[in-house]
Amino acid sequence: MDSVDDTDPGLAGLSPEFQAMLGGLAGHTASFAKILEKRTTSTEKDKDDEVYLESYADLAIHEEMLKDTERVDAYRRAIDQLGASWSNSTVVDVGAGTGVLSVMCGKRAKKVVAIEASRLSHFLRKVVATNAPNVEVHDARAEDLELTEKVDVVVSEWMGYCLLFENMLPSVLSVRDRYLKPGGMMLPSKCRLLLAPLEDQDWRKQKLDFWTSVHGIDMSSLIPLARATYCGTPQHHLVDASKLLADPQVIFEADLHTVQIVDLEHFDAMMSVSIPAGRRLDAFVAWFECDFPGDFGETLSTAPTRPATHWKQTAFYLREALEGGGGCEVQGTVTFQKHEVYSRGYQVSFDLKVPGRKPRSEGYELR
Ligand SMILES: C[S@@+](CC[C@H](N)C(=O)[O-])C[C@H]1O[C@@H](n2cnc3c(N)ncnc32)[C@H](O)[C@@H]1O
Numbered sequence: 001m002d003s004v005d006d007t008d009p010g011l012a013g014l015s016p017e018f019q020a021m022l023g024g025l026a027g028h029t030a031s032f033a034k035i036l037e038k039r040t041t042s043t044e045k046d047k048d049d050e051v052y053l054e055s056y057a058d059l060a061i062h063e064e065m066l067k068d069t070e071r072v073d074a075y076r077r078a079i080d081q082l083g084a085s086w087s088n089s090t091v092v093d094v095g096a097g098t099g100v101l102s103v104m105c106g107k108r109a110k111k112v113v114a115i116e117a118s119r120l121s122h123f124l125r126k127v128v129a130t131n132a133p134n135v136e137v138h139d140a141r142a143e144d145l146e147l148t149e150k151v152d153v154v155v156s157e158w159m160g161y162c163l164l165f166e167n168m169l170p171s172v173l174s175v176r177d178r179y180l181k182p183g184g185m186m187l188p189s190k191c192r193l194l195l196a197p198l199e200d201q202d203w204r205k206q207k208l209d210f211w212t213s214v215h216g217i218d219m220s221s222l223i224p225l226a227r228a229t230y231c232g233t234p235q236h237h238l239v240d241a242s243k244l245l246a247d248p249q250v251i252f253e254a255d256l257h258t259v260q261i262v263d264l265e266h267f268d269a270m271m272s273v274s275i276p277a278g279r280r281l282d283a284f285v286a287w288f289e290c291d292f293p294g295d296f297g298e299t300l301s302t303a304p305t306r307p308a309t310h311w312k313q314t315a316f317y318l319r320e321a322l323e324g325g326g327g328c329e330v331q332g333t334v335t336f337q338k339h340e341v342y343s344r345g346y347q348v349s350f351d352l353k354v355p356g357r358k359p360r361s362e363g364y365e366l367r
Pocket of ligand 1: 053056057065066094095096097098099100101115116117118120140141142143156157158159168171
């Protein structure tokens with residue numbers, strides 16, 4: 001009888017592409033050594049970019065995005081409607097990922113250019129070959145893309161938590177500025193960030209008051225650490241819309257045809273919030289909406305009043321709740337500033353004033 005080698009071939013038994021991807025499947029950890037090695041020679045921004053793109057080699061992230069049907073269906077409806085007139089058009093998909101949007105566009109347009117800078121591009125090639133052969137894959141960073149012709153449409157799903165986290169929009173704008181024909185179409189075409197006051201005593205009990213007695217042990221000495229941990233970093237989770245104290249205010253909006261990278265580096269907005277008698281302000285909660293062009297009014301909304309998306313909402317919890325007393329008016333400013341160290345993050349601050357009380361400032365690291 002022939003001897004059969006049934007030992008597990010391990011990684012060596014897989015194709016080089018699968019070996020490369022497995023690093024990505026294990027997320028940041030498996031590739032960490034490689035990243036650290038490169039870190040000694042690159043600039044801070046290059047390092048952030050490497051870590052960022054490496055995170056998109058993780059298939060689990062794409063699975064989560066593809067299972068977000070609110071997200072995918074909004075793009076699908078827009079592409080179906082607008083794509084009816086694309087038979088002679090060229091579309092660029094910036095950050096094509098698994099190719100979902102490229103394939104949708106490929107079924108409508110004459111040609112699609114799919115750009116993907118992460119290691120997933122190897123598989124993107126296979127997905128489009130199976131589904132839409134008129135999609136041309138560029139394994140490149142959007143900023144380095146070289147095309148010989150201008151295009152009619154730029155499509156991209158570039159939004160991060162709190163709309164701007166990840167800072168991918170500048171990469172999309174670099175393609176728009178170099179390759180979109182005058183009068184060409186951006187998908188989505190508009191975006192806005194909204195902010196509303198939230199009363200959320202339950203969260204404060206679970207995350208801060210929890211430490212007062214843990215399995216009968218007084219751990220209240222950890223409360224300052226818990227406050228620094230959870231109230232210094234925005235919390236991305238689903239909030240209960242019934243806990244909103246007022247309608248949202250738009251604190252940032254952009255027309256994707258005209259917005260400039262510099263507009264994303266710093267912005268602020270005045271806020272005015274009424275806290276009803278007996279209520280309290282625990283947090284400000286942010287979410288975003290993106291509009292698609294055309295008369296049919298397609299909007300992708302991540303509002304707490306809408307079905308959940310993988311972006312959830314982003315809550316900025318105050319270190320101490322602001323009690324409404326007999327009812328009070330809070331006047332303030334919220335400021336978003338590109339993070340001075342983490343090129344894909346922001347420093348967010350709230351300056352709040354209530355007549356007759358000490359002014360308060362709260363700062364957060366969106367990173
Ligand atoms: C939010 S995902 C969207 C993926 C896909 N379009 C979808 O809708 O499922 C963004 C993708 O853009 C890629 N990406 C980010 N920055 C890029 C850049 N500067 N150049 C090319 N690809 C980029 C990421 O690797 C990731 O796959």
